[in-house]
Amino acid sequence: MKIDFANLQHQYQLYKKEIDANIQAVLNKSNYIMGEEVHELERQLAKFTGAKYAITCSSGTDALLLAMMAMDIQSGDEIITTPFTFIATAETIALMHAKPVFVDIEPDTFNIDATKIEAAITSKTKAIMPVSLYGQPADMDAIQSVADKHNLKVIVDGAQSFGSTYKGKTDSNLGDISTTSFFPAKPLGCYGDGGAVFTNNDEYAEKIKMMRVHGQNKRYHYKYIGMGGRLDTIQAAVLLAKLKHYKKEIEGRQWVAKEYTKGLKGHVVTPRVLGGCTSVWAQYTIYIGNRDKLQEGLKLAGVPVAVHYPMPLHLQECFEGLNREGERLLKSEVASERVLSLPMNPFLTDAEVGFVVNEVISLTKVLSVVER
Ligand SMILES: Cc1ncc(COP(=O)(O)O)c(C=O)c1O
Numbered sequence: 001m002k003i004d005f006a007n008l009q010h011q012y013q014l015y016k017k018e019i020d021a022n023i024q025a026v027l028n029k030s031n032y033i034m035g036e037e038v039h040e041l042e043r044q045l046a047k048f049t050g051a052k053y054a055i056t057c058s059s060g061t062d063a064l065l066l067a068m069m070a071m072d073i074q075s076g077d078e079i080i081t082t083p084f085t086f087i088a089t090a091e092t093i094a095l096m097h098a099k100p101v102f103v104d105i106e107p108d109t110f111n112i113d114a115t116k117i118e119a120a121i122t123s124k125t126k127a128i129m130p131v132s133l134y135g136q137p138a139d140m141d142a143i144q145s146v147a148d149k150h151n152l153k154v155i156v157d158g159a160q161s162f163g164s165t166y167k168g169k170t171d172s173n174l175g176d177i178s179t180t181s182f183f184p185a186k187p188l189g190c191y192g193d194g195g196a197v198f199t200n201n202d203e204y205a206e207k208i209k210m211m212r213v214h215g216q217n218k219r220y221h222y223k224y225i226g227m228g229g230r231l232d233t234i235q236a237a238v239l240l241a242k243l244k245h246y247k248k249e250i251e252g253r254q255w256v257a258k259e260y261t262k263g264l265k266g267h268v269v270t271p272r273v274l275g276g277c278t279s280v281w282a283q284y285t286i287y288i289g290n291r292d293k294l295q296e297g298l299k300l301a302g303v304p305v306a307v308h309y310p311m312p313l314h315l316q317e318c319f320e321g322l323n324r325e326g327e328r329l330l331k332s333e334v335a336s337e338r339v340l341s342l343p344m345n346p347f348l349t350d351a352e353v354g355f356v357v358n359e360v361i362s363l364t365k366v367l368s369v370v371e372r
Contacts, residue, residue: 001355005304006185007345014347015241022237035233041240042196048163048243049172051198053205056231057212060159060181063195064092064129066229067155067177070199070207073098073126079155080120081129082112083312084332089131089157090313100322101125102314104329108272110134110285110339113331114142118150127153130175132161134271134308134341135187135253136279137171144175155179159195160282162188163250167276172198182231182239187253187280188246190235252346253281256353260284260342263357267364283308283341286360290367291338297363298340303356306341 004010012019026035038056045054057063073079075097081089083102090100103120106113110133117128128147130138137156147154154175158164161171162180172178180186182194197208207224210217215226257279261270269287273279285308288294298305312332313319342356 001302003303003343003352005343007347008184010347018241019238022241023234026233026237032233034230037233037236037240038231041236044243045196049170049198051173052200055197055208057195057197057229059193060195061088061092062229063179063197066197066208066211067179068096069211070204071153077126078122078124079127079129080117082131083314083329084110084335085131102329104331107331109274110335111138114139117146121150125152127155129155129157131157132171134285135161135282136164136273136277137166140166140174161280164280165278177204187282190238192235194231194235249346250280256348257281257284259353264360267361281344284344285339285341287338291340293367294363295340298359301359303359304343308341310336312336
């Protein structure tokens with residue numbers, strides 16, 4: 001059996017007519033930059049998420065930069081975040097000449113441990129940046145209450161979690177500003193780079209809209225130092241076609257996750273979703289000892305798997321010297337040795353999910369890898 005990890009080709013074939021027609025419409029109009037599709041997509045994203053403003057941009061990385069620029073993050077400011085995430089989360093903090101301060105994760109949701117945040121706050125702390133890893137929001141009530149107590153801003157890095165919910169609100173409607181990525185392999189992806197910033201704050205929204213066009217407030221007049229951070233019209237056209245099917249795709253991902261958990265429980269540690277939350281399952285990630293052997297075995301059996309992420313950020317060379325003296329972030333370090341993401345997309349069939357489950361179970365038996 002040949003299983004595809006994200007199956008973008010199948011998705012394109014399914015929606016080909018709509019996607020091709022939308023792209024052709026842009027080509028016919030040649031409105032490649034800030035065309036009407038971009039504005040229509042922003043209206044639809046705001047409606048989908050419930051956020052007052054949805055502002056599209058060039059990538060999930062640039063979305064984080066735009067969020068911090070809107071908040072006027074300055075050199076030497078500190079932003080508390082998780083080390084168990086994609087590099088862009090902390091890289092953008094460093095690009096602002098601010099300092100990422102890493103706080104360890106909860107071992108079962110893989111998200112930042114809100115109970116450890118307060119101890120990391122200093123007089124320089126300006127914001128907390130939780131990541132909704134693998135598709136589910138962090139413990140946002142607890143994070144927001146620490147932020148409120150210490151007068152800190154909250155930026156949600158929702159690159160992996162567009163459409164997930166926390167106590168009835170979408171992930172894009174949490175914190176002061178929330179961001180997402182439309183990288184092709186993300187739950188809602190375009191056909192290149194893309195992203196969006198969400199906020200309910202009028203001032204931030206106005207600033208972000210200027211910042212993504214070089215800080216421009218009037219043609220060739222620049223109020224701020226900004227960036228070239230717009231979403232291409234063609235990417236907006238692709239997303240408009242795909243957004244129509246997205247709710248159904250989320251349901252498909254949730255079905256796959258449910259089936260995986262049903263089949264694998266008792267054999268490996270399956271992912272936990274917080275009560276009152278939904279995940280969009282950017283990844284379905286198991287936690288297991290002897291991970292590398294299982295990974296090898298699954299690849300040989302034709303099951304594509306991936307490790308998100310093999311090294312936490314506080315151990316990366318580029319962040320050398322950033323760690324607080326003598327501190328280990330053990331939960332993140334152990335997770336980086338034990339996590340394994342299984343194929344996840346809304347098109348996996350009953351037979352494919354069954355095949356993956358059986359392969360994982362039989363390999364864990366052979367390798368005796370069951371361990372927390
Ligand atoms: C948690 C997280 N933050 C930020 C990003 C950056 O998004 P992009 O690749 O669209 O720049 C990613 C992308 O993988 C991500 O996973």
